[in-house]
Amino acid sequence: MKELRRFGDQHYEKLRKGCLKSGHLFVDTLFPPTNGSLFLEEGRSSDIVWKRPAELHEDPHLFVEGASANDVTQGILGNCWFVSACSALTHNQTLLDRVIPYGNAQEWSPKNRYAGIFRFRFWRFGVWVEVVIDDLLPTRDGKLLFARSKTPNEFWSALLEKAFAKLYGCYENLVGGHLSDALQDVSSGVAETLNVKKFLKEDIQDKSGRLYDNLKTAFDNGALIVAAIAARTKEEIEESLDCGLVKGHAYAVSAVLSIDLNRIPNRSSIRSLLLGSKEKQKLIRLQNPWGEKEWNGEWSDNSSEWLNVSDEKKLELNVTVDEDGDFWMPWESFVYYFTDISLCQLFNTNIFSLSKRYHEEVVHDEWTTHGKKSGAPDDRAGGCLNFPATFCNNPQYSFDVPMDDCEIMFALTQREVSEGMKKREPYVTIGMHLMRVENNRVHRVHQAMQAVGTSEYANARSVFLHLRSLAAGRYVLMPTTYAPREQTNFLLRMYSDQKVRLTPLTKHSPKLGLFGCKSAQSVTRITIHGAALDLATDGVRAYAVLICNGKEVSNGDFFAVEISHVWEDRQMARDHLIGRAPIVALIDNENRQSKYELLDDSRRTTASVDVTVSAFDDPMYL
CATH class of the missing domain: 2.60.40.150 (C2 domain)
Known part of the structure; x- marks a missing residue:
């Protein structure tokens, strides 16, 4: 791991060693087992009791037979955005081991001396942050209130949720959130949100199914994927549809594949057999973090469509008829009902890899006025294109695309200024603007030029810009806030399939004459x-x-x-x-x-x- 930051400067090994020496189980003073760690409102009372896993089950474990999507079931807390991300995380063991480091050493086992202390890691602003917690969990009537596993003696998801709540100041701050934030926090990946209808409309001439192909390739490469049906009003949030799906709710994607169908031969199928092809069906599997309420249409648990699939294939796909929140859908129904797909990818940057490799560029910078008036030469907080007088005062980065048809992805992330605090400072609205410039430009742009791509402007931690076919030439990227004079730090990441380097533009114009x-x-x-x-x-x-x-x-x-x-x-x-x-x-x-x-x-x-x-x-x- 390149760099590790300890949240609250708490050192896991030192704290654990102190607990073992004193003979006392760890109690976290930074996130104590009190109502203050539960609620935003100070002094609020409740009947919630904090209990350790050994008080809830006689044989507690961190993991029972590994991790699976059913290990993460949402409790009474409205944090499906985080629970779904954790469910998606179970399909990438490498990432899971990074988020829950030294899992075997933290396990309840005769080999490990128990001290009531655990550690987890989340990615924040370019570094992994280690969060230490005690294992006292909120309960009522002897049962966990929040995230839990369907296996009663498995506690990794409940403990991981507690560590995330500590990072956010309290459990109540986890109510409502951005899917992309949770996906990045547990992966360090680049999160992109796709609007399904918009993507399909742009791709209407492409009969090959580019969205399906992109999603399948990303999933096969270890991406974390979560899908949702947008709610247009507050009243629609968690509204159940006749098909069994829920609006304003996040579902983890746990499989994207195409299967062969074994149907009774007819003229068309005999022709297919003679030509060496079979009829196929595109399917997608999803997990409802509630552990219930499933899709009830075609290819649902008890539907007749499964009669067209061999028993061996159904066993391989782990098709069940339990009400466990896990279900399959045909691709056509999925894109009809679901409106948004949050896709978090980790790009292969290994120079020794035989598979497709991306070149990575990482820049830490800031929007700042430097204490100068708006529009001054040193002002670097100019706002978006709606403010033409100051727009070009933002930080600028040039890069050269050597060949046509270059794919480049930009991820812009602003610093989380409220980490660990109950009071959440609002995010600055941010976005990106890409311009094609002269091939010989080496100085800053002072008037906006031809726009090649612009991200959405969002009041969010991160925004994304994906360009699939850039022509050869020189470009300038400007990360911007929406309004001028908004100041904060940002992280800019670029991934490209050609060797492209970002160069900050700092000089306004050339110098001439002796010694410049x-x-x-x-x-x-x-x-x-x-x-x-x-x-x-x-x-x-x-x-x-x-x-x-x-x-x-x-x-x-x-x-x-x-x-x-x-x-x-x-x-x-x-x-x-x-x-x-x-x-x-x-x-x-x-x-x-x-x-x-x-x-x-x-x-x-x-x-x-x-x-x-x-x-x-x-x-x-x-």
């Missing part, structure tokens, strides 16, 4: 919109080169443009000059669009280009 002591007096931008080539050959690819004082331009004034023949698709060839045209650099505040004829060495017209020349006497304008 003189500032630039003006700035010019040349934009080539397109070219009309007078060529009989098809398949010609062309590029433009800007020449200044005989050298290819990287910075400075632009005086001439050449368009050169690159090659034909049919064969490789040396680059061939098509033509050139002189362009006078403007020095006044002017924006001029013109068509220029390109002349070859014999002064013959070979093509024309549409060009806009923009010049400004303020070098910080662009």
Whole structure:
């Protein structure tokens, strides 16, 4: 583990050693077994009794036959967002071992001296945080009130929930929350929320089922997935539908697969057998954290559709008819009823891996005014594009995409300022804006340029931006708050399937003169919109080169443009000059669009280009 932070500076080994030496079981003074750890309101009374697992069962264990989705059943606390994430966690043993470290050493066992102390780990703002707790749990009438396992002597889920409540200040603070937050907390992954209807609408021409394929691939690669049916009003929260599903409620996804059907042969099926194919059904399995209330439509526990599946396959799929909250659905019904899918992925960044690998970039930064007035050169809290005067004052990062069709994912996370506190400070509304810029830009952008992608702006801990087919070129990403002058720290993570590096842009304009002591007096931008080539050959690819004082331009004034023949698709060839045209650099505040004829060495017209020349006497304008 790269870095570990101890919550409340509590050292598990030292505390455990002290308890064993004194002969007293651990009682956590930072999160004591009192009503203050349960409720937001101070001094509130209740009939809740705190008991240790040994007082609830004669043979307590952390795990009984490993972890499964049925080990995590929601209690009377409205925290299905966390319970569902824990249920999804059981399908990734590597992550589970990270969240519950040294499980065997914490187990009730003759080999381990019991001290009433346990430790768990959650990912926060780029590091794993170890939370130490005692094992006193809230009960009423001798039964656990909150998260629990269906196996009465298994306590890992109840203890994990207590550690999470400590991180949030009290149990009551777990009522209502963001699925993406819980998924990130137990995985360190990148959480993306998909709107099912929007995704399917964008993918309407794709008959191959891209959403299903993406979800199956992610699940097979260890992603944690939770689905929900959005409630439009408060009254709809936890409203049961006729199909057995519940609105405003989160379900953990525990399988995504396609199975063969064994049906009575008919003309079509005989044809399929002769062609070597079988009829298939796409299915998805979900877990209701309540441990009850299941889907009752096609492919539910007792439906006739299971007659088309062999007994061996049903045994392999662990198909049950118990009312345990675990059920299967056909994919078509799933995308009809469910509105949102929270997908938390861990991208493979191992350079020695044989499977698909992503390149990772991680940046810690902040939105800050530096104590300056709004819009000042050092102001780095400019707000979103709705505030054009200050928008470009935000932190900026440039990167180059070397080849077309690049997939890049950005995850922006703001610091949790209320960690361990009962009073929850509101999140700042955050988002991301990506622009395509000139290939030679090395200074900050001062006026918004062509937007390539924009994330949703959300009053949440994290937002996500997924771009699947970026063209080659240079880009600038701006993480922003919604309003100017909002200040907080942020973590920016980038994952790409090409080698892409983030470079912070800090300088406003180039320096000229001896030792760089003189500032630039003006700035010019040349934009080539397109070219009309007078060529009989098809398949010609062309590029433009800007020449200044005989050298290819990287910075400075632009005086001439050449368009050169690159090659034909049919064969490789040396680059061939098509033509050139002189362009006078403007020095006044002017924006001029013109068509220029390109002349070859014999002064013959070979093509024309549409060009806009923009010049400004303020070098910080662009």
